Amino acid sequence: MEHNTMNLTLKVWRQKNANDRGNFETYQVSDISSEMSFLEMFDVLNERLIREGKDPIAFDHDCREGICGMCSMYIDGKPHGPWTQNTTCQLHMRAFKDGDTIVVEPWRAKAFPVVKDLVVDRTSFDRIIQAGGYISVNTGNAVDANALPVEKEKADAAFAAAACIGCGACVAACKNSSALLFVSAKVAHLALLPQGDPERKTRVVNMVAQMDKEGFGSCTATGACEATCPKGITIENIARLNKEYMVASLTSK
Template identity: 85%
Template structure:
């Protein structure tokens, strides 16, 4: 692939803390290599800001290889930028050309309040997981790995749902700020496996209850979540959760 250098204008959301009103600031960035990752480009800008004695742009990042779910930027009207099934850290500058203006915003949802600049508080997801996104196992000797037979199709579907990295792009993309793709992936992943069976009903009920308590909206099946999901989680999981929840609610005491 051809290597080239580019100059860009970044419009970045700056907000000192949760209580600050915040606003956009424009930054020119020069001599950006097409082989840099998007976050490396922000690193270059931040080093300049630090050199000039200014506050660097705060943003979430961790593994920088697309598997941790920490990075969370809403770039030019799309969570994680223009590429399909991709995280911000795996977005590369070859997606842009010289002279482009790039607008970068934090995830927007009441349930994801901005902490600083592009960093939002996603602990609502942790509390949803704590409400039921687990299985209980007996302690003691490790059980043989193949003692429980699992159908290949179900194992594959559970694995595809388990690929969710909890980044929150689904919430950021949804017009209702609904977290249902995330919750449905976590519920599906365990509901499809025999290990998840004992807590299957309470899991669906408790995780949905916690999701509502956190202030996420209700799903209207627009499909925007699926389109931006870096792990390609299907909205079929949402339909599965709808059934899991409704059946559990109907038979519960």
């Protein structure tokens, strides 16, 4: 593969801990290969900072193949940066050119408080799942997997919703910091399958209630979440959630 190198200016959010006010710091990086991933560019910078006796930039990352959902940088005003349907760890430096200035911030949302630098606390997502994002089946209770056929179309749609990696980019992209795309993906995934049917009413009501409790904002249907989602989760799921929610509200006792 052809590659070139570039020199860049980075403006990165630094915040020592949750109580610190935080500020932007500017760094120059040079000889960055276009073949590097965005996080590898941060590795190079951090190695240099350590050698210079400075504190490296804390950021979350783990699998570095776009599936664990841990990486979470807000790059030039976009969660996960300029590419579509992509995570920060899969963003490569060929997306940038020599001389660029890149601004990097953490996710900003009341329900995702900053822990340090670019690291945020997303445990609110876990608590939303605890409120009902599951099917209540104990181990050992299952019938044969093929006992209940599922229409391919529905199975495919359920899979498309289940592809959510829980990164929180939808919240970070939303002007209201709404988590509705995340919640709706789970509601839709389970409501589309016959196995999820028995609990569909309580599930949607409880998950939405928990979402509100966590301090996420309301959905005003701008579609920023869908445009940002690294896994292409569509706002059709929000429509499904609204339908589920309405049915549940009208028919619950």
